Amino acid sequence: MLIDKSNISAEAELLQTKIRRKRMKKKLIALLMAAVLTAMTGCGGQNAASGDGAQAPGNTGTAQTENGAQAQTDSKEKTTFKIAVLLHPLTKDEDFNNKEVFKQAEEATGVHIEWLPISAADAEDKVNIMLASDLPDAFFGLVGEGQIANNMDSFANLAENDLLKTYAPHVAADYETINGGFDLVTWPDGSIRSLMTGRQTSYENDGEGIMFINKAWLEKAGKEIPKTTEEFLDVLRAFRDGDMNGNGDTTDEIPLEPSQSDWCSKIMNLANPWGISGTDSSDEAAFKMVKDGKVVGTADTEEFRSFLGFAHQLVEEGLLDMESFSQTSEQYHAKLSEGVVGCYWAWNPYGDQSETAAADYVVVPAIQVPDGPGYVKTGSQDKFAANRTGFAITSACKDIPRLLEWWDYLSSSTDMKYTSRFGPKGEAWDMDENGTVFEKLPESLTDDFTIENYKYTYGMVDYGPLIRKDENAEVLEDVAWTSWYRIECVKEVHDYCLPAENQMPIRFVDPAKTNERTFIETELLAYIRNYIATSILEGIDDSSWNAHLEQLKALQYDSWLQWYQDYLDGKF
Numbered sequence: 001m002l003i004d005k006s007n008i009s010a011e012a013e014l015l016q017t018k019i020r021r022k023r024m025k026k027k028l029i030a031l032l033m034a035a036v037l038t039a040m041t042g043c044g045g046q047n048a049a050s051g052d053g054a055q056a057p058g059n060t061g062t063a064q065t066e067n068g069a070q071a072q073t074d075s076k077e078k079t080t081f082k083i084a085v086l087l088h089p090l091t092k093d094e095d096f097n098n099k100e101v102f103k104q105a106e107e108a109t110g111v112h113i114e115w116l117p118i119s120a121a122d123a124e125d126k127v128n129i130m131l132a133s134d135l136p137d138a139f140f141g142l143v144g145e146g147q148i149a150n151n152m153d154s155f156a157n158l159a160e161n162d163l164l165k166t167y168a169p170h171v172a173a174d175y176e177t178i179n180g181g182f183d184l185v186t187w188p189d190g191s192i193r194s195l196m197t198g199r200q201t202s203y204e205n206d207g208e209g210i211m212f213i214n215k216a217w218l219e220k221a222g223k224e225i226p227k228t229t230e231e232f233l234d235v236l237r238a239f240r241d242g243d244m245n246g247n248g249d250t251t252d253e254i255p256l257e258p259s260q261s262d263w264c265s266k267i268m269n270l271a272n273p274w275g276i277s278g279t280d281s282s283d284e285a286a287f288k289m290v291k292d293g294k295v296v297g298t299a300d301t302e303e304f305r306s307f308l309g310f311a312h313q314l315v316e317e318g319l320l321d322m323e324s325f326s327q328t329s330e331q332y333h334a335k336l337s338e339g340v341v342g343c344y345w346a347w348n349p350y351g352d353q354s355e356t357a358a359a360d361y362v363v364v365p366a367i368q369v370p371d372g373p374g375y376v377k378t379g380s381q382d383k384f385a386a387n388r389t390g391f392a393i394t395s396a397c398k399d400i401p402r403l404l405e406w407w408d409y410l411s412s413s414t415d416m417k418y419t420s421r422f423g424p425k426g427e428a429w430d431m432d433e434n435g436t437v438f439e440k441l442p443e444s445l446t447d448d449f450t451i452e453n454y455k456y457t458y459g460m461v462d463y464g465p466l467i468r469k470d471e472n473a474e475v476l477e478d479v480a481w482t483s484w485y486r487i488e489c490v491k492e493v494h495d496y497c498l499p500a501e502n503q504m505p506i507r508f509v510d511p512a513k514t515n516e517r518t519f520i521e522t523e524l525l526a527y528i529r530n531y532i533a534t535s536i537l538e539g540i541d542d543s544s545w546n547a548h549l550e551q552l553k554a555l556q557y558d559s560w561l562q563w564y565q566d567y568l569d570g571k572f
Contacts, residue, residue, distance in 0.1 A: 080112045081403055086141035086463060087117035090456040099458060101420040111406040118142060135396035137403060141463040143392050148193050149511045155193040156393040156400050164192060167401040168408035174466055180506055185388055187508045188572060197390025198462035201382045201469045204486045207493040208379035209264035209345035212361035217244040217342055229273055229369050236319040239342035256314060257344040258324045259332040265345045270311055274303040275373030277498055284525050288561055290502045295565040299528050300552055303373060305545055311536040325533045348486045363492040377496035380503050386466055411465040420465055423458025429473060437473040439480060513572050517563045524555040
């Protein structure tokens with residue numbers, strides 16, 4: 001029987017109650033039978049029903065937990081849930097029930113989804129309206145941490161009565177296995193209001209802004225890839241003076257081109273030789289670091305001052321573009337395309353320039369300061385990449401266990417996860433005889449239907465169930481060349497990225513505590529960024545440095561660092 005949960009009458013409510021009671025009786029019987037079987041096989045026998053693979057469509061829909069208990073779903077009892085879902089612009093089919101993974105899930109679990117697709121442009125407004133007045137049964141790829149924090153009662157608590165562990169044992173097993181475990185999705189009050197989507201880690205996300213240098217210019221100058229700050233200075237001077245682009249003009253070369261307007265090209269990357277890790281989208285991660293379990297500041301250290309002094313020297317000698325602090329992203333990329341830049345930081349040069357121009361750039365693995373603290377690359381090792389609020393069941397859902405069973409089916413095996421991610425097995429992905437997943441090109445691609453179109457049309461890509469690190473697919477060069485190339489570049493710098501023990505843990509924080517930090521850092525970080533730009537452009541002396549240290553105290557730099565120390569120590 002299909003129950004319309006958006007308009008439940010009194011009679012339908014009564015009927016639903018009877019169905020739930022009937023289902024509960026079946027679960028109790030199943031548990032009793034499991035206990036009997038366990039007793040019968042306790043003398044060396046094995047449970048033939050064990051295993052962690054996805055159930056074949058058309059079976060009874062029984063999900064096996066690690067302790068032998070069974071969460072029973074009668075696939076004959078159909079039910080419908082309304083789920084608001086993010087509609088990616090690259091999809092060519094807005095009917096999500098045409099995706100193979102949801103066909104299999106419905107056949108196996110008896111759960112039909114009435115999808116409510118919402119475009120990214122409309123997402124914030126429509127989600128806020130739903131939160132205020134008309135909740136769906138779940139949100140898929142649409143809500144963020146702040147929306148959950150500010151509307152906590154609108155989301156089901158999946159920790160209550162062990163709902164998650166009971167009805168989604170595969171999901172629970174994944175969370176227990178990965179680094180961070182249940183802490184990743186648990187709020188300070190002990191509740192779980194959302195589940196993870198996407199990949200646990202993504203190797204290509206490690207080592208964010210990588211320095212690339214023009215190898216053709218190096219060869220012309222008779223230089224090698226620099227390994228020290230002294231060698232770096234020598235190379236940049238050669239780039240400045242040698243008419244590297246061969247146009248007869250010795251004044252148009254830009255040896256080093258950072259950009260404050262681009263997410264991984266910022267000037268703080270230049271602080272890496274002094275043991276200071278910059279960051280990708282903002283600079284606050286560069287102003288603190290974790291060392292031996294302690295949060296320490298960087299903006300008040302001699303290493304920080306030395307980095308500023310070195311950067312100013314580059315400006316004074318015409319080696320660093322003075323416009324880097326004020327130029328737009330468009331102006332920055334125009335310079336790259338003009339063939340006048342010797343080295344810069346990027347995600348991948350093939351995203352910034354033509355293939356011919358990008359082919360001239362190679363990775364600079366590390367630049368060391370003689371007798372310095374050691375090079376630290378901007379970014380981290382095994383960077384966490386999952387969306388912790390990707391799938392969120394709301395308090396409007398009338399049958400949370402059933403919807404959890406549906407999600408658990410999607411999460412029940414690597415096969416199912418990749419069917420969710422990229423579509424049917426054998427098309428955009430496959431698995432070799434060793435169980436290793438790899439990406440491949442489907443035969444149905446055309447000029448108007450690219451591999452990205454395919455993945456978002458037939459799969460959910462990073463909006464599907466959590467894929468553990470050990471389940472990550474191998475990216476082949478002939479399938480996704482730019483991703484493959486990015487991974488090859490990351491290999492050059494990976495060991496210099498922050499290890500796990502020097503990274504901040506990932507946890508949800510009470511909004512009130514977040515507001516405490518935000519109150520301090522709004523003015524503090526704005527001041528530090530301005531001080532960096534001024535010091536690099538105008539120089540630094542003892543007087544300005546001492547004034548800087550006093551200003552950090554006045555703006556509660558120590559309190560800001562203490563907030564992070566308390567967070568690291570798990571005090572909130």
